[in-house]
Amino acid sequence: MSPTASGRRPRIVVVGHGMVGHRFVAAAVERGLTATHDVVVYGEERRVAYDRVALTSFFEVGADALSLLPSGVYDDPRVALHTETSVVGIDREARRVRLADGTTASYDELVLATGAAPFVPPVPGKDLDGCFVYRTIEDLEAIRDAAARPRADGSKARGIVIGGGLLGLEAANALVQLGVEAHVVEMAPRLMPVQLDGAAGATLVRHIEKLGVHVHCGVVSTEVLDDGTGRVAGLGLRDADALEAEIVVFSAGIRPRDALAREAGLAVAERGGILVDEQLRSTTDPHVWAIGECAAPAGRMYGLVAPGYTMAEIVADTLLGGTAGAFTGADMSTKLKLLGVDVASFGDAFATGPDALELVFADAVAGLYKKLVVGPAGPDADGNPREDAWVLLGGILVGDASSYGVLRPLVSSGMLLPENPEELILPESRGALQLGLPDEAVVCSCNNVTKGDLLAAVDVDGEHRCEDLGAVKACTSAGTTCGSCVTTVKGVIEDYFGEIGKAVDTSLCEHFPLTRQELFDVVAVHGYRSFTEIVEAHGTGRGCDICKPAVASVLASQTGGHVLEGEVGALQDTNDAYLANIQRNGTYSVVPRIAGGEITPEGLIVIGEVARDFGLYTKITGGQRIDLFGARMEELPLIWSRLVDAGFESGHAYGKSLRTVKSCVGSTWCRYGVQDSVQLAIDLELRYRGLRSPHKLKGGVSGCARECAEARSKDFGVIATEKGWNLYVGGNGGATPRHAQLLVGDVDTETLVRYLDRYLMYYVRTADRLQRTAPWIESLEGGLDRVREIVVEDSLGLGTELEAAMARHVEGYFDEWKATLEDPEKLSRFVSFVNAPGQPDPNITFTTERGQIKPVNLDEPVVLGTSIPVGAPR
Amino acid sequence: MSAVRAEGPTTTWLPVCTTDQLSRERGVAALVGGRAVALFRTYDDEWFALDNHCPFAHASVLARGIVGTRGDVPFVASPMLKQPFGLRDGVCLDDPSVRVPTYPVRVVAGVVEVGVGSP
Ligand code: SRM
Ligand SMILES: Cc1cc2nc3c(=O)[nH]c(=O)nc-3n(C[C@H](O)[C@H](O)[C@H](O)COP(=O)(O)OP(=O)(O)OC[C@H]3O[C@@H](n4cnc5c(N)ncnc54)[C@H](O)[C@@H]3O)c2cc1C
Ligand code: SF4
Ligand code: FES
Numbered sequence: 001m002s003p004t005a006s007g008r009r010p011r012i013v014v015v016g017h018g019m020v021g022h023r024f025v026a027a028a029v030e031r032g033l034t035a036t037h038d039v040v041v042y043g044e045e046r047r048v049a050y051d052r053v054a055l056t057s058f059f060e061v062g063a064d065a066l067s068l069l070p071s072g073v074y075d076d077p078r079v080a081l082h083t084e085t086s087v088v089g090i091d092r093e094a095r096r097v098r099l100a101d102g103t104t105a106s107y108d109e110l111v112l113a114t115g116a117a118p119f120v121p122p123v124p125g126k127d128l129d130g131c132f133v134y135r136t137i138e139d140l141e142a143i144r145d146a147a148a149r150p151r152a153d154g155s156k157a158r159g160i161v162i163g164g165g166l167l168g169l170e171a172a173n174a175l176v177q178l179g180v181e182a183h184v185v186e187m188a189p190r191l192m193p194v195q196l197d198g199a200a201g202a203t204l205v206r207h208i209e210k211l212g213v214h215v216h217c218g219v220v221s222t223e224v225l226d227d228g229t230g231r232v233a234g235l236g237l238r239d240a241d242a243l244e245a246e247i248v249v250f251s252a253g254i255r256p257r258d259a260l261a262r263e264a265g266l267a268v269a270e271r272g273g274i275l276v277d278e279q280l281r282s283t284t285d286p287h288v289w290a291i292g293e294c295a296a297p298a299g300r301m302y303g304l305v306a307p308g309y310t311m312a313e314i315v316a317d318t319l320l321g322g323t324a325g326a327f328t329g330a331d332m333s334t335k336l337k338l339l340g341v342d343v344a345s346f347g348d349a350f351a352t353g354p355d356a357l358e359l360v361f362a363d364a365v366a367g368l369y370k371k372l373v374v375g376p377a378g379p380d381a382d383g384n385p386r387e388d389a390w391v392l393l394g395g396i397l398v399g400d401a402s403s404y405g406v407l408r409p410l411v412s413s414g415m416l417l418p419e420n421p422e423e424l425i426l427p428e429s430r431g432a433l434q435l436g437l438p439d440e441a442v443v444c445s446c447n448n449v450t451k452g453d454l455l456a457a458v459d460v461d462g463e464h465r466c467e468d469l470g471a472v473k474a475c476t477s478a479g480t481t482c483g484s485c486v487t488t489v490k491g492v493i494e495d496y497f498g499e500i501g502k503a504v505d506t507s508l509c510e511h512f513p514l515t516r517q518e519l520f521d522v523v524a525v526h527g528y529r530s531f532t533e534i535v536e537a538h539g540t541g542r543g544c545d546i547c548k549p550a551v552a553s554v555l556a557s558q559t560g561g562h563v564l565e566g567e568v569g570a571l572q573d574t575n576d577a578y579l580a581n582i583q584r585n586g587t588y589s590v591v592p593r594i595a596g597g598e599i600t601p602e603g604l605i606v607i608g609e610v611a612r613d614f615g616l617y618t619k620i621t622g623g624q625r626i627d628l629f630g631a632r633m634e635e636l637p638l639i640w641s642r643l644v645d646a647g648f649e650s651g652h653a654y655g656k657s658l659r660t661v662k663s664c665v666g667s668t669w670c671r672y673g674v675q676d677s678v679q680l681a682i683d684l685e686l687r688y689r690g691l692r693s694p695h696k697l698k699g700g701v702s703g704c705a706r707e708c709a710e711a712r713s714k715d716f717g718v719i720a721t722e723k724g725w726n727l728y729v730g731g732n733g734g735a736t737p738r739h740a741q742l743l744v745g746d747v748d749t750e751t752l753v754r755y756l757d758r759y760l761m762y763y764v765r766t767a768d769r770l771q772r773t774a775p776w777i778e779s780l781e782g783g784l785d786r787v788r789e790i791v792v793e794d795s796l797g798l799g800t801e802l803e804a805a806m807a808r809h810v811e812g813y814f815d816e817w818k819a820t821l822e823d824p825e826k827l828s829r830f831v832s833f834v835n836a837p838g839q840p841d842p843n844i845t846f847t848t849e850r851g852q853i854k855p856v857n858l859d860e861p862v863v864l865g866t867s868i869p870v871g872a873p874r
Numbered sequence: 875m876s877a878v879r880a881e882g883p884t885t886t887w888l889p890v891c892t893t894d895q896l897s898r899e900r901g902v903a904a905l906v907g908g909r910a911v912a913l914f915r916t917y918d919d920e921w922f923a924l925d926n927h928c929p930f931a932h933a934s935v936l937a938r939g940i941v942g943t944r945g946d947v948p949f950v951a952s953p954m955l956k957q958p959f960g961l962r963d964g965v966c967l968d969d970p971s972v973r974v975p976t977y978p979v980r981v982v983a984g985v986v987e988v989g990v991g992s993p
Contacts, residue, residue: 417971511942532917542916544949545956570899577953586935833903834891834902834904835891835905843934
C-alpha cells in the first residue's frame with residue numbers, strides 16, 4: 001500500500017498485545033509490512049505479550065520465562081508498543097481510536113486482537129473477596145497470595161474451581177501446586193464435556209482424584225457464601241451440601257472481548273465475537289480487522305492459539321497485498337497432560353458421522369481408556385466399493401496418549417486402516433525376561449521406549465521379529481533421535497540373543513553381509529572406487545542410509561577426493577551431502593574452522609558480518625568455535641564464498657571426521673604453562689583436518705597438568721610436561737564419558753605426531769561404523785596394550801604403512817568448501833527448487849528469541865498460492 | 875503401481891526439469907503447483923515424486939534423503955531422523971500408518987513432468 005495522500009506513512013493500530021496481537025506484529029516485521037507502514041500497539045496489561053498457554057507454569061518458572069518479547073520492545077523502530085494503555089472507543093468515521101487517558105490516535109487500518117475474557121456466571125456472591133478468574137499473570141499472583149493466607153485455625157486454605165473443562169482442570173492443577181485442597185465443580189455429568197465421552201471422563205476423574213483433587217460432576221452452584229466480612233466462605237450447591245472454601249476460581253468458559261466493536265457499530269456474531277470474512281476483515285468496515293479469540297470468522301470463535309496465529313499471518317499477508325490467505329476453519333484436536341495425565345481428543349470424537357463405529361479399549365486398573373472412531377472407506381480409485389476397509393474419523397485417549405501422534409494425522413488422510421484397527425490402541429505385549437533392568441525401565445527417553453518394548457520387538461515367539469539393532473531401531477524408534485541410548489539398546493538386544501543362544505548378526509545392513517572393517521579391507525584389496533562396483537561384487541540391492549555413508553567414509557579414507565564428486569555424492573549422509581549440519585526446520589548451520597580456538601579480531605569481525613548480513617543465529621560452541629545457524633540451503637554457497645574470501649575453511653562440523661583440537665592458552669601467556677599448547681593444537685588440527693573416520697574425532701592439548709583444555713575427554717589428548725608431552729587416547733564426553741588413558745609419556749613433538757598418525761590411521765581402518773575410539777579400544781583383544789603394541793612398539797610392523805597413509809591424507813587435503821565453490825556442477829545442487837532456484841522454501845519460517853532468529857516447525861506442508869505463504873522475506 | 879501414483883482423468887502435467895538435471899539415486903526439490911515436491915530418480919531410471927514435507931520432522935526435506943532399496947522397494951530415508959518412505963506409494967516402511975502424498979511422474983522428450991490435480 002502506498003503512502004497516504006498527506007505523504008505520511010500509513011499507520012496500523014493494533015488493539016491488544018496478547019499472544020495473537022504479538023504474532024501479528026512479528027509477522028508484520030518479518031514479512032516486511034513495516035517497510036511501508038508504521039505499527040502502533042496498545043495493550044491493556046502491565047506486561048508485554050506472554051505465553052498464556054503455559055500460564056500454569058508461572059508458579060514454577062516466573063513471569064520472565066513466559067514472556068514472548070523478553071526485551072520488552074520490538075527491534076524494528078517502526079513499531080511502537082504501549083503497555084498499560086486501554087483503547088476505550090473507536091471513531092470509525094474519523095479513523096481514530098480513543099485511549100483511556102482521553103487522547104486519540106489515528107489509524108489507516110485497525111487490527112483488533114483483544115482476546116477473550118473468562119465468563120463469570122451471574123451467581124450471588126461472585127464479587128466477594130476470594131473470587132478469582134484464571135486468565136492473566138495478575139490473576140495467578142492474586143490466587144497465589146490468597147493461597148498463602150492461612151485459615152483462622154492455621155490450616156491451609158481450600159479452593160473450588162467452578163467448571164471442569166480444560167481450563168478448569170488447569171486451574172485445579174494450579175491450586176494443587178500451591179498446596180491448596182482443590183475441588184472441581186462441573187455442571188455436566190463428566191469432566192471436559194466438550195472433548196470427552198462419559199467413559200473417558202470417568203477414567204479422567206479416577207486419575208485426577210488419585211492426585212488429590214475432589215471432583216463433583218452433575219452439580220449446579222447456586223451462590224458463593226459470605227463469611228460475614230465480605231470474604232468467601234464456601235460454595236452453595238443445588239441438591240447437595242455446601243462446600244467450604246476460602247478461594248473460588250471461575251472457569252466456566254470464555255467470551256470474546258467484542259465490546260469495543262459493538263459500541264462502534266461493527267457486526268458481531270450471535271454467540272459473540274467480531275464478525276469477519278475469510279481475510280479476517282470486519283464485514284461492516286473494510287479498515288477494521290479482528291484476529292484471535294475476539295474474532296468470529298463465519299460466526300464462530302476459536303479458543304485456541306493456533307487458529308489465532310493463522311489469522312494473524314493472513315492479515316499481515318493481506319495488508320501486504322497478498323490475495324492467497326483465507327481462514328476456513330481450524331483443527332480443534334486437543335492433546336494435553338493434565339496433572340500428569342495424558343488426555344487427547346481429536347476428529348469426530350463422539351462418532352456423530354453416519355456409519356461411524358467405535359472401537360474401545362479400557363483398562364480401569366491401569367487407568368486407560370482409548371477409543372477409535374472409524375468409518376467405512378469410500379470407493380477405491382477405480383470407483384469400486386470396498387468391503388471391510390476402514391478409515392479413522394476420530395478418537396479419545398485417556399491415560400496414555402502416546403499413539404496420538406500416529407492417529408491424529410490418519411484422520412482426514414483418507415488412509416485405509418490396517419486389517420485389525422484395534423491393534424492401534426491395544427497395549428503392546430511384553431516379554432517377561434529379566435535382564436538387569438526392569439522391563440518398565442525407559443531405555444530411550446527421547447522416544448519413550450522401555451526395555452519391555454525392545455524385548456517385544458526381538459521376541460522370537462512374538463509377532464515382531466527384529467533380527468538386529470537396525471531393525472529394532474526402525475521398529476521401536478529407540479535410538480533414532482539423540483542417539484545417546486544406542487549402546488544400551490544394543491546391549492539389551494545382544495543380552496537377549498545371548499540368552500537364547502542366537503548368533504549375533506554383524507552384517508552392516510541388509511545389503512552387506514560384512515562388517516565395516518571387512519568392507520574396508522575388500523575395498524583396499526580390490527581398489528574399488530564406486531558404490532556400484534562394491535555392491536555388485538559383495539552385496540545386494542541398491543543400499544540404504546546405513547551402508548551408503550559407511551561406503552562413502554571408507555572410500556574417502558582410501559582415495560581422498562571430494563565427497564560430493566560424482567556418484568559418491570549420492571552416498572553421503574544428511575550433513576555431508578550439503579557440507580553443513582541440518583537443523584530442525586531444514587535450514588543448516590555453518591561452522592568455519594577456528595584451529596585450536598585461536599582467532600584474530602579481524603576473523604571475528606568477518607564472522608560477525610556474515611552472520612549479520614545473512615540474519616543467522618550465532619553461538620559459541622562447546623568446541624571453541626562459532627556456529628552460525630539458520631542458513632537456507634541455497635544461501636550456503638554465498639555464505640561460504642564470503643568466509644573463504646576471508647581465509648576461512650570448512651570446520652567439518654558435519655563430517656564423521658576431525659572436529660576440533662581444543663587448546664588452553666599455554667606457556668605463551670599462562671604463568672603455569674610449560675609448553676606452547678596453542679601451537680601444537682593448531683598444528684594437529686591442521687594435520688588431521690578432513691580425515692574421514694568411523695565416527696567423529698576430537699583432540700585437546702593442555703599446557704600443563706592443570707588440564708584446562710580437558711584434553712583427557714578427547715579421542716586424543718596431549719598434556720605438556722617439563723620434558724615434552726604425555727599422549728592419552730580413547731576419551732570422550734557425550735552420553736558415556738570416558739577419560740583418555742596414557743599411551744606414552746614425555747615424548748617430543750615429532751614422536752608424538754608419529755604415534756598419533758599411527759593411532760588414528762589404525763582406528764580409521766579397523767573400527768566399526770559409528771564406533772568412537774574408547775569403545776573401539778575396548779573391543780580390541782588386549783585393549784589399550786594392543787594399541788600400544790601396534791602404535792609404540794610397532795609389533796605388527798604396520799607403523800610405516802600407517803604413517804604413509806596419513807602422509808597421503810595430509811598431502812591430499814583441500815578445503816571442501818572452496819572446491820565446491822569452484823565447481824558449477826557441485827554448486828548446482830545448492831538450490832531451493834530445481835525449477836525455481838531463487839524461490840526460498842515457504843516451509844521455512846523463523847521467530848525471534850533473545851534477539852536472534854529461532855526456527856519454527858510446521859505440522860503441515862505450506863502451499864503457495866492456495867493458502868498462506870509463511871516465509872519471512874529474506 | 876499403486877493407485878496413489880496413477881494418472882487420473884483430471885491430471886495436469888507440469889514440466890519440472892530436464893532428465894539430466896537429476897543424477898541417479900538422488901532427489902531434488904521442485905515447486906509444483908505451489909507445493910514443495912521431492913523428485914527422485916532411481917538407479918534403474920524410474921522416476922518418483924513425493925511431497926517434500928517429512929511428517930516426522932515437520933520440515934520440508936525429503937528430497938535431501940539417501941535413496942536406496944529395502945528388499946525390492948525403492949525408498950528414501952528422511953535426512954532428519956531416517957524414517958524410510960517407499961517411493962512407490964509414500965508409505966513409511968517402518969510405520970505404515972504414516973504416508974506422504976505421492977504424485978505421478980512421466981518423462982516426455984527428456985523433460986520430467988509431475989502430475990497434479992487427480993487422486
Ligand atoms: C554445536 C555443538 C553444541 C554447542 O552449541 O556447543 C554441538 C552440536 C551437535 N552435536 Fe555435539 N556439539 C558440540 C560439542 C560437543 C561436545 C563438546 C566438545 O567437543 O568438547 C561433546 C562432548 C565431547 C565428545 O564428543 O566426546 C559433544 C557430544 C556429541 C555427541 C555424543 C558423542 C558420543 O560419543 O557420545 C553427539 C552425537 C554423535 O556424534 O553421534 C553430538 C552431535 C552433535 C550434532 C552434530 C547433532 C547433529 O547431528 O545434528 C549437533 C549439531 C551441530 C550443528 O548443527 O552445528 N555431540 N558435542 C558443539 C559443536 C562443537 C564444534 O565446534 O564442532
Ligand atoms: C490457563 C490457560 C490455558 C490455555 N491452554 C491452551 C492450550 O493448551 N492450547 C491452546 O491453543 N490455547 C490455550 N489457551 C488459550 C490461549 O491462551 C488463547 O487462545 C490465546 O491467548 C488467544 O490469544 P489472543 O491474543 O486472542 O488473546 P489474549 O492472549 O487474551 O490477548 C488479548 C490481549 O488484549 C488485551 N486487551 C483487551 N482489550 C483491550 C483494549 N480495549 N485495549 C488494549 N488492550 C486490550 C488483553 O488485556 C490481552 O492482553 C489457554 C488459555 C488459558 C487462560
Ligand atoms: S592447562 Fe596449564 S598452561 Fe594451560 S591454561 Fe591451564 S594452567 Fe595454564
Ligand atoms: S534417548 Fe534414545 S534417541 Fe535420545
